[in-house]
Amino acid sequence: MKVTGVSTPTRPFKDNEDWLGSGPRMVVVLDGCGEPDAIAGETDRHCVHGLPWYVKTLGTALLRGGGDPATPLDDALATAIAETATAHGGRCDLSHPATPASTVVILRENQHYVEYLVLSDSTLALDDGSPEPIVVTDDRVARVTYPSPQDPAPGTPEAAEATRARMRHLNSMRNHADGFPIAAADPQAAYRAMTGHLGHDRVRRAILASDGATRLVDVFGQLNWTQFLDLADQAGPEEVIALTRAVEESDADCAKWPRGKVHDDATVAFCAF
Template structure:
C-alpha cells in the first residue's frame, strides 16, 4: 500500500481537519466549526486531535471492528472532556467531527464513514465507485442565520436533527453514534487505488462538476496537493457564495495505491 496525503486550512483560522495514516490504515476527521456558547473549554483542533489519538490507539487491532474502534475513541475523548471539569457534554453543539477511515485486513479493505466524508475507489479494470454519508445533505433544513459571524443553522434546529433518527450523525460526545456509521468492505485484489476525503475536497464533485473518475485521473497527474489547489482555484472564482458564507473550507485528502 503506497500512501500520500495533504490537508489545508480554508483560511487564516487553525485547520479543523485532521488526518492520521500508517502502513495499514488511514483516518480523516473534519471538525465541525465551533458554535458560540457550546459549553466546552476546548477548541475544535483539540477535539479532533484527541479523537484521532483514540482511533489510532485501537485501529491497529483487526479483531476490533471499525464501529467499535470509533465508539471507544468517542468515549475516551468524552472522558477527557469530563476530567477538565469545565465541559457540558449535553450541550447540543458540543464539539464534534465527521469521520472517514479505511483499514487493510488481510485480503480486504474495510471502510467506515460517519458524517459527510467520502471514500472512493478505482478497481483494476478502471471502474470507479464511491460512498458518501449524505444524511446531512438529505435534510430539508431551515434557513441559515448568522451565528458567530458565519451563516449556519440555528442551534435549536441542530439540536432537533444532530445525532437523532431521521437526522444525521457525527462523532461528538455520545459513543452510540458510531453504531450509525456506514461501513463496507472491498476486495484488495480488485482495488487499484482509494481516495479518502473530507467535504472541503469533495466540493470538486458536489459543487464544481468533476466526476470521481476525473479526480482519480487528476490525482495521478498532480498529486494530492494538486487536488487541494484545484478546489481552491474554483473557490476563488465562485460567485455564488452569499455574505458570511465560507468561500474555502478546510480540505483533506488521502490517496492509497495498491
C-alpha cells in the same frame, strides 16, 4: 498501501478543523463541524478545548484502537469517541447540542480485505477497476430539512439570523433518531456509520476526503470521481487542494456556486495498492 495526503486550513496559519492521520495499514480523515462564514466564531460549544483539539484527540485515539485488525472499525470508533469524551476532563458540557463533533472516514487493509467506515458527509472513493469508482458518503445530514424555507438576501442581519437558526436546528438533529449520526460524545453513533469491505485484490486506488476537498466534484462540477482520483494519483493531493482554492477564488462572492463558506478546511488522502 501507500498513503499520500494533505490537510489544509482555509488559509495559512489558521486553525485546521480537519485532521488526517495514518498508521500501519490504516488511514483516517476527520472533519470537525464548524459554522458557515456568516456566523464564524459565534458558536459557543460549551467546551474549553475546541474543534482542532477534538479532531486531534479523536483521530489519535482511532489510530491507536483501530491498529488492532481484530477490532471492528465501528468498535474502534465507539471506543475512540468514549476516550475523547473522557479526555474533555469533566470541564465541558458534552450534552450540549453544539459540543465538538466530526465526520469520520477510515480505511484499513489486512491480508484479505480493505475495510472502510464512513460517518457523516466526508467521502470515500474506491477504484476497483470498474468504469465508475465506488463512492461512499452519508447524505443524511444533507437531508435535514429546515423549518424556514425563506432565504433573506445574503449579507443582511436577517440572513445571519437565518444561518444561526439553521445551525441550531442542524445541531439539534445530531445523533437524533430522525436526524443524522456524527462523532460527538455518544459512542453509539459509531454503530450508525456506513461500513463495508472489498477483497484486497479488487482495490486499486482510494481517496478519503473532507467536503472541503470534494467541492471540485460535488459543488463546482469541475471533475467527476474518476478524474478526481486521477488528479490525486498523477499530480498529488496538493494539486487537488490547489485547484479547489483556485476555483473558490474565481467565485469569491459565492454567486456562481452558493455555499456557506468561501473556503473550507480541505483534506485529501490518496491510497495506492
